[in-house]
Amino acid sequence: MQKKEMICIVCPLGCQLEVAEDSRAEKGYKVDGNRCKRGTEYGIKEMSDPTRVVTSTVRLKGAYLRRLPVRSDGPVPKKLVFECMKRIAEAEVQAPVRMGDVIIENILDTGINIIASKSMQPLQPLTAISP
Numbered sequence: 001m002q003k004k005e006m007i008c009i010v011c012p013l014g015c016q017l018e019v020a021e022d023s024r025a026e027k028g029y030k031v032d033g034n035r036c037k038r039g040t041e042y043g044i045k046e047m048s049d050p051t052r053v054v055t056s057t058v059r060l061k062g063a064y065l066r067r068l069p070v071r072s073d074g075p076v077p078k079k080l081v082f083e084c085m086k087r088i089a090e091a092e093v094q095a096p097v098r099m100g101d102v103i104i105e106n107i108l109d110t111g112i113n114i115i116a117s118k119s120m121q122p123l124q125p126l127t128a129i130s131p
């Protein structure tokens with residue numbers, strides 16, 4: 001019987017969950033330690049189909065900063081997170097970038113996009129200060 005302990009991260013209370021396979025339970029898992037039903041849903045999802053929102057940075061050209069913060073616009077299967085990070089590490093964008101711009105479309109055929117978490121203006125040429 002598969003059994004796992006985990007912390008529920010749905011709210012700041014952080015209940016200590018124990019999730020175990022149970023063929024009699026509606027979705028095949030029994031969850032203990034949760035104070036609300038969101039913990040049940042979280043525990044079952046973590047056991048059956050764990051996902052994560054991916055956050056990272058990509059190389060950025062033509063702006064004051066060299067890295068652009070990015071995130072996935074939805075949860076990615078946990079088993080694909082490492083491969084996603086490799087694809088993100090290969091990406092490079094040119095300023096200007098607006099928050100929400102798609103940086104990598106449909107990453108790994110998940111239907112999830114990697115989007116900019118911040119707007120970045122291009123470098124402006126320096127202007128001489130008159131005396």
Ligand code: SF4
Nearest residue numbers: 008011014015036039
């Ligand atoms: S089980 Fe409910 S109360 Fe406990 S951490 Fe999860 S969401 Fe919060």
